[in-house]
Amino acid sequence: MTQHSQTMSRSHAYAKVWLYFMYFWIIFGIGTYFGQYLPLEWRRPLSIGLTVLILISLFINRSRRFGFIISNIYAIAIGLLAYASFATYMQNLGPEIFYKNVALAVGAFIAFGVIGYFFIQDASSIGKYLFVVLIALIVASLIGFFIQNPIFYTIINVVAVGLFLLYTLYDFNRLKRGQFEPSEMGFNLFVNLLNIIINILSLANRFRD
Template sequence: MYQKSNPIGKLMSAFFFAFLLAVIGVYAGQYIPPQFIWPLAILELVLVIIVAFTRNRKGLGYFVMYLFMFVSGLTLYAMLAHYVSVLGADEVLKAFIIAVVAFAALAIYGSMTKFNLGFLGNFLFFGLLVLVLVLIAGIFIPFSNIVNLIIAIAGIGIFAGYTLYDFNQIARNGFEEEDIPTIVVNIYLDFINLFTYILRFMKYFNSDN
């Protein structure tokens, strides 16, 4: 049960406008030269860190959140363009629909279940850390298709778990208005990463094994 001080309506409104900014960023991303993608990706990471440290400064927190969403959209365009070229627009759309349905189902279950899924936090963080290290290693070591498939499955599992965990903890613990920017960024990252790893999973079946 949310307390009156926990503005669920403001959270949903903030997420809607933030996601809209990300969509606008995706559209604008087609005009960004490729050499700017990596600097923008680094800026995106910096903004995520800043959001976490601006909890007590609501105005700044919202500004950084919206800026992050727009920058994320800019970098997301390059990823989507890659998968459209590899899989085709229809398959990318199919992956998006699957991600939306899965995300919604996980969010609803996580919010409504009577179980406290807080115990997942440490396991998910460890899994994410291992995944990041493997992805960094993949920059220097070419992986086989089977390894890429395992990475995709692991990524889907981790971010499906984070979706369950985040919504469960929001429902059980509530939130204050100053928490909204961090929550919006967290659930956006849950969805985008789930979508990304579903695309990686689908790419395996469209590559030469």
């Protein structure tokens, strides 16, 4: 394959990544819209079910065959759950502070993406450590459903922001090295940005006073 062909192929793959990225935001947006109709008593079972689904998909290799289906289920389910949280944050913080924190999250996402793509040669070695922290975070979130401790939730939020910023760096570095599949990478970047936004808003809401 010629240099020109390789460049064209890489550019095409990048374009597909961002198309999938936008696709999952659209699916999330649809879920968020219908989240206003989700009965309050369904929120906790849906949250627990979503957490269990993520754990299953991480540990069972065969789930990779259904990765795109699981990704769509995640985007819709997290959208359904996010509506109430976003409405609460908007009410508590006010529109100006709400959007400033969203802009902060997007800015941090872009900054770590730039660092991962342009300034780090190979970040593959941190992947296994990020995965361990991710598993611990998911388990801690599952525990958090039952203990309902504000300090515990704050720690989870802080760890989650740091984790998904590092995952953003890691994923952009994978983009640089060409080690990605477009739909999987588009979903990963969507999840990274979404979790950074949600957790920064949650922290802002906790410290608003």
